[in-house]
Amino acid sequence: MDPIAIHKTLRGKIFIGAKARIKTSEDLATLYTPGVAEPCKLIAKDRSLAYDYTMKGNAVAIVTDGTRVLGLGDIGPEAALPVMEGKALIMQQFAGIDAFPICLATKDEDEIVRTVKAISPGFGAINLEDIETPKVFRIEKRLTEELNIPVFHDDQHGTAMVTLAGLYNALKATGRADGLGVKIGIVGAGSAGYAIAKLLHAAGFCDIVVFDSSGAIHAGRAGLEEYKKPLAAFNASGFTGTLAGFKGADVLISAASPGALPHETIRAMRKPNIVFAMANPVPEISLDEARELSIDVFGTGRSDYPNQINNSVCFPGFLRALLDLRVKKITDVMKIAAAKGIAESVKKPTRDRIVPDAFDKKVLKNIVRRVSEAV
Numbered sequence: 001m002d003p004i005a006i007h008k009t010l011r012g013k014i015f016i017g018a019k020a021r022i023k024t025s026e027d028l029a030t031l032y033t034p035g036v037a038e039p040c041k042l043i044a045k046d047r048s049l050a051y052d053y054t055m056k057g058n059a060v061a062i063v064t065d066g067t068r069v070l071g072l073g074d075i076g077p078e079a080a081l082p083v084m085e086g087k088a089l090i091m092q093q094f095a096g097i098d099a100f101p102i103c104l105a106t107k108d109e110d111e112i113v114r115t116v117k118a119i120s121p122g123f124g125a126i127n128l129e130d131i132e133t134p135k136v137f138r139i140e141k142r143l144t145e146e147l148n149i150p151v152f153h154d155d156q157h158g159t160a161m162v163t164l165a166g167l168y169n170a171l172k173a174t175g176r177a178d179g180l181g182v183k184i185g186i187v188g189a190g191s192a193g194y195a196i197a198k199l200l201h202a203a204g205f206c207d208i209v210v211f212d213s214s215g216a217i218h219a220g221r222a223g224l225e226e227y228k229k230p231l232a233a234f235n236a237s238g239f240t241g242t243l244a245g246f247k248g249a250d251v252l253i254s255a256a257s258p259g260a261l262p263h264e265t266i267r268a269m270r271k272p273n274i275v276f277a278m279a280n281p282v283p284e285i286s287l288d289e290a291r292e293l294s295i296d297v298f299g300t301g302r303s304d305y306p307n308q309i310n311n312s313v314c315f316p317g318f319l320r321a322l323l324d325l326r327v328k329k330i331t332d333v334m335k336i337a338a339a340k341g342i343a344e345s346v347k348k349p350t351r352d353r354i355v356p357d358a359f360d361k362k363v364l365k366n367i368v369r370r371v372s373e374a375v
Contacts, residue, residue: 061122064130065131066130068133077103080103083129084102090315100123102116113142126151144330149328150322155192159191162313162342162355163253164336165343166343174296186210186254187253189212189217193253216241217235219235247268254279273297277299278300281302308355310355317364317366318335318367321371322371337374341363341366345362
């Protein structure tokens with residue numbers, strides 16, 4: 001299927017539909033004025049009733065400024081719109097969520113925060129998408145503190161949850177379900193790498209070394225950016241060298257760029273080893289290279305490779321849970337619970353199947369159930 005042809009034919013992948021039909025003057029009077037005034041008066045007295053009488057409880061705003069779209073970089077809000085429509089389409093078809101692309105013609109952090117706060121009354125959750133780092137970290141933090149609806153950043157939260165789910169099953173498939181003593185290297189300290197490191201640490205993995213373009217992130221490194229300082233605390237071994245010199249890892253997770261995983265680092269891993277190469281659409285190493293390097297469990301972001309670490313497995317179910325439970329703030333406990341729900345959707349993990357298919361209907365149910373138990 002030609003993506004250009006299908007997008008031109010559709011002229012947008014989503015539309016606003018109606019739940020009720022206006023066929024008579026009575027319908028008009030009930031669904032609009034004067035009947036509509038009755039729920040308005042109730043909501044004016046108790047704003048939480050907007051969840052019961054309007055679409056708020058099923059509505060998500062997908063907010064972007066177009067500064068970090070896929071692997072395309074800063075291409076602007078108009079060019080980001082096809083991606084936001086795609087996210088909205090997935091939410092609607094996989095989880096019955098009404099999601100709206102909100103593409104902002106500003107890169108200013110303060111203006112983005114003000115705008116999202118101003119539109120928030122009409123939504124049950126905010127999904128930040130494809131905003132450059134580290135700006136997006138500050139935006140997410142500020143909105144989380146200042147809003148009373150959840151603020152979800154898929155590049156962080158979604159990627160981290162699917163990665164954790166994949167890791168749980170990869171460890172199970174290689175006979176280390178308890179995860180004790182696992183040594184992990186994470187390549188890349190952008191949105192994905194940052195969030196993966198934080199969630200893995202929250203889930204109990206204690207030996208995590210995060211690498212950026214300057215090498216290992218550690219407490220003694222001069223000039224460390226503020227947002228990277230928490231990552232330095234996860235470096236239990238105190239490793240200070242380069243990725244090429246990193247030896248004895250059980251797990252390598254890369255959210256960087258093609259070629260970012262040195263072969264010598266993979267060869268120096270302990271066996272059985274686990275490597276997630278998640279640059280998309282071209283992973284850090286190819287499937288052929290993974291086979292040549294005898295990687296035991298290999299995952300990527302590609303749908304044509306085994307073990308696709310794909311956010312679409314996570315975000316429909318997680319947002320469905322946030323809306324249904326009327327969550328105000330997202331916590332690590334919820335994210336870990338969601339990861340367990342994803343993982344257990346694969347009943348018998350193997351080295352070639354550690355993540356469920358996005359079309360598996362059990363995934364949404366398991367995420368919602370697990371998050372419900374955690375709230």
